Amino acid sequence: MSHTTTPTRRKALQFLAGIPLLPLGASASASFLAACGGSDDDASYVSASFTAMAAPTLANAAAMATTSVGSSLNIKLSDDSVRSYQLAYQPFFITGDMVPDGKGGTILSGGYYDINNKPLIDATVPGSERQYFSDAPDGTSLLTVANPTVTGLKGKAVFAVVQFEYTTLAQDGKTGMYGKLPSPIAVLTLDQDQTTGKLSLVKYHNVDTSKVHGLWITCGASLSPWGTHLSSEEYEPDAFAARSANYMDDFSKNLYGDAAKANPYHYGHMPEVTVNPDGTGSIKKHFCMGRISHELVQVMPDSRTTLMGDDATNSAYFVFVADKEKDLSSGTLYAAKVGAGFSIDPAATSGAALTWIKLGSATSAEIEQLANTVQPTDIMSVVKADPNDASYTKIVANGKTEWIKINPGMEKAAAFLETHRYAAFKGASCGFTKMEGTTVNIKDKIAYSALQNCQDSMVAGNAANVPGNGISIPKQLKAGVVMALNLKGGQKDTAGAAINSEWMPVDTKALLAGEDITADALGNTANPNKIANPDNLKFSEKMRTLFIGEDSSQHVNNFLWAYNIDTKQLSRIMSIPAGGESTGLHAVDEINGWTYIMSNFQHPGDRSGLPDAVVTALKANYKDKFGAAVGYLTSTPTQMYLG
Secondary structure, X not given: OOOOOOHHHHHHOOOOEOOOOOOOOOOHHHHHHHHOOXXXXXXXXXXXXXXXXXXXXXXXXXXXXXXXXXXXXXXXXXXXXXXXXXXXXXXXXXXXXXXXXXXXXXXXXXXXXXXXXXXXXXXXXXXXXXXXXXXXXXXXXXXXXXXXXXXXXXXXXXXXXXXXXXXXXXXXXXXXXXXXXXOOEEEEEEEEXXXXXXXXXXXXXXXXXXXHOOOOOOOOOEEOOOOOEEOOOOOOOOOOOOHHHHOHHHHHHHHHOOOXXXXXXXXXXXXXXXXXXXXXXXXXXXXXXXXXXEEEEEEOOOOOEEEEEEOOEEEOOEEEEEEEOOEEEEEEEXXXXXXXXXXXXXXXXXXXXXXXXXXXXXXXXXXXXXXXXXXXXXXEEEEOOOOOOOOXXXXXXXXXXXXXXXXXXXXXXXXXXXXXXXXXXXXXXXXXEOEEEEEEEOOOOEEEEEEOOEOHHHEOOOOOOOOOOOOOEOOOEOOOEEEEEEEEXXXXXXXXXXOOOOOEEOEEEEEEEOOEOOOOOOOOOEOOOOXXXXXXXXXXXXXXXXXXXXXXXXXXXXXXXXEEOOOOOEEEEEXXXXXXXXXXXXXXXXXXXXXXEEEEEXXXXXXXXXXXXXXXXXXXXXXXXXXXXXXXXXXXXXXXOOO
């Protein structure tokens, strides 16, 4: 619907930085307009929707080889007018760029460092030695801190914390580097233009992780209700397996200069980064939240209850309830038992009930002390063949059948350092595959959880599937699903004890599903018009929209989707460079009156069989495929104001 736009209204309906949320609330219009100088036009925000873009095709190699954005955001106002804004992608940097260090010099973005904060050097091409840098930026949080002291800004200080999961290859293009380098994490100081909302990088600070034993494969992340960055360490190293199978020898050598020094029990925990007013950051690890394949956690509005993604085969729903608000250093860990009726079909009429098994209560300090001192065999015995001994319990962990026996008095160590094995031992439903991001819809008290692939341990008859654990589907769906979990209070654990939370998941039901297909002309093996292999999830309360980032080998170009939970409209809003993964998702409803959708991508071109023209363009765009972008969705320059 057309509408005449006056100069005053043009100011009032200013494009909000990345995405124009305008006055997002029933009474927000008056205060927003007053801030812009007043207006006699009191039309207020009603809803937001996205116009979907088409997927790139073989006819357009350039679009396949970059962050392609052909979508728009439509804002409906109370006078029935609709404002449409063309979207675009704005990177802060491509990893490997030299960026400002805030001290008058530069620093390598995504660069790797050892335990002494010395650069780690890639010497695989003699004569061309260089510092390793990541092609896999991941979890990102955008935030503010009180009374920032960073100088030289023209607008207001906004900060982002960005973590780098791994690097795919050394510069020789042959040496695989996954899991072999300690993950860096950085604080970005961003100058927010108060006229346009544009964010400009003015300082990059590499966080010192030496006091937390370095970081292991940092994947998804979230912003806590108290403004800290909640990181992750996924694919926890198996303390009973050979160190070389876990990358531990290489990781330890790169971190400490000693292949034997790194302790597997120091990894697989929950790091938390606090941003300081000067644009630096400090970090701690919470050892009491379970040693699992942490992917992307979500703290509920009570600032105590945390639903955790668990990116593994034979993974489970885990919830941590902290003893105190805004403090994850002590609390109780629970694992879910899935009831009858589990389904990955969104058309199913009801979900499967969840009940909760208490695994234990602990402080971070006491579990870290255990990690420092115990050996795996101090905690339990693990054998791979049936010992024909009734004192052992048969479990399935990490896709493999084992028999375990907990040593007397070591239940707490087992619960927090061997969490997957102990949860299975206690009867939790450890049958999911690749449980990725989690997020929360506060208004409706619904959490969302991504299952990237529904295969292996989820499929009846598979060797990794545990009969009777509640998670059993008749055939695999590699394209995955997004699950919805209702949240309630007044729950009791399976022993009858009250759970001190108003935000416990009580059931799980499929919300959205992908669709496996026979490979099409482009090479997609999942329907390109549906989600495939959902990974990052973030929910916008103001837009009533669930954003979904893909980690898919089934889509040649991975996509970022927007799903309106009221209208049920699913819209493709961005395409990631071919072979890349959509990461770093963070939907930010408001910072200083502006809103943003943060989005990164990983490993462009990491796929065989791409057309030569696409590969050539990827190499040109992203440092011979060694670089990847950290940035956000914004509008095109001509759309900063209406008119």
